Amino acid sequence: SSASGEPFFTRWLAVDVLWKIAAGVGIGWLGGKVMGYLTFYLPKRSGLSETRDGFVALGITCLAYGSTEMLHGYGFLAVFVAAVALRSVERQHQYHQSLHDFTEQIERLLMMVLLVCFGAAIAEGSIFGALSWRVIVTIVLMLFVVRPLAAWVGLIGFHTSSREKAVIAFFGIRGLGSFYYLAFALGQAEFEGATILWVTVCFAVLSSVVMHGVMVTPIMHQLDRGRPRSWLRMPRARPR
Incomplete structure (x- = not known):
C-alpha cells in the first residue's frame, strides 16, 4: 500500500x-488536430505551411509534450499521437x-x-x-x-526474408535514447x-556503436550478394 493507504495496484492502474495513457492520447490528438488546422487551413497569408519553416515541428513537439506533462500524462505518447493527428489533417x-x-x-x-x-x-x-563482470554479462x-x-517479435507481419529480419533484429538501434530514458526514470x-x-547504459551504448561501426558494412555486403540484381539497381533510401 502507498503512504496514503491506497493500494499500490489500484493507484498504479488508475493513474x-x-x-x-488517456491524457497522452487525448491531448496529443487534440493538439495535433488544432495545429493541423492552424498549419494548413488558415488563410494563405497567415498559414504556417506557407512559411516552409521547419521550426513548427519543434513547436508542436514542445507544446504536446509540455502540456501533457503539466497534466501528469505521458508526454512521449502525446508527441507521437500529435504527429499522427497532424498528418491526418492534410496528408x-x-x-x-x-x-x-x-x-x-x-x-x-x-x-x-x-x-x-x-x-x-x-x-x-x-x-x-x-x-564489473555482472555489468559485462x-x-x-x-x-x-x-x-x-x-526486435524479431516486433518484425512479425513485416514481409521480408528471414535473413533480413535476422540482420535488422541483430543490429537494432544504437540506443542513444537510453541516456534520456534513464535520466527521466x-x-x-x-x-x-x-x-x-x-x-551499464554507457557500456551498452558504447558496445552497440562499436558493433554497428565494425560489423554493419561487411554484413550488409554479404546480404546484398544474396539479393537479385534488379533489387540492387533500385534507388536506396538514405541510411538513418
Missing part, C-alpha cells in the same frame, strides 16, 4: 496506466517534407552533441571504476539476446545502484 501537402527534414537535422545534431559528450566521459575514465545478454529477440523515482545503471 499510471489509465489516466496517463498530401509538401510541407510535411519540410517538417521531416528539419526534425531529421535536429536529430543528427543532437546525436552528434551527445556522442561528443559521451566520448569525453569515456576519455575521463571515471566510469570504468564501476565496471548484462550487456552481452542485452545485445545478443534481449534486443534481437525483442531517475528523475521520477529513487533507485538503488544508480551508478551501476549509468555504467
Whole structure:
C-alpha cells in the first residue's frame, strides 16, 4: 500500500496506466488536430505551411509534450499521437517534407552533441571504476539476446526474408535514447545502484556503436550478394 493507504495496484492502474495513457492520447490528438488546422487551413497569408519553416515541428513537439506533462500524462505518447493527428489533417501537402527534414537535422545534431559528450566521459575514465563482470554479462545478454529477440517479435507481419529480419533484429538501434530514458526514470523515482545503471547504459551504448561501426558494412555486403540484381539497381533510401 502507498503512504496514503491506497493500494499500490489500484493507484498504479488508475493513474499510471489509465489516466496517463488517456491524457497522452487525448491531448496529443487534440493538439495535433488544432495545429493541423492552424498549419494548413488558415488563410494563405497567415498559414504556417506557407512559411516552409521547419521550426513548427519543434513547436508542436514542445507544446504536446509540455502540456501533457503539466497534466501528469505521458508526454512521449502525446508527441507521437500529435504527429499522427497532424498528418491526418492534410496528408498530401509538401510541407510535411519540410517538417521531416528539419526534425531529421535536429536529430543528427543532437546525436552528434551527445556522442561528443559521451566520448569525453569515456576519455575521463571515471566510469570504468564501476565496471564489473555482472555489468559485462548484462550487456552481452542485452545485445545478443534481449534486443534481437525483442526486435524479431516486433518484425512479425513485416514481409521480408528471414535473413533480413535476422540482420535488422541483430543490429537494432544504437540506443542513444537510453541516456534520456534513464535520466527521466531517475528523475521520477529513487533507485538503488544508480551508478551501476549509468555504467551499464554507457557500456551498452558504447558496445552497440562499436558493433554497428565494425560489423554493419561487411554484413550488409554479404546480404546484398544474396539479393537479385534488379533489387540492387533500385534507388536506396538514405541510411538513418
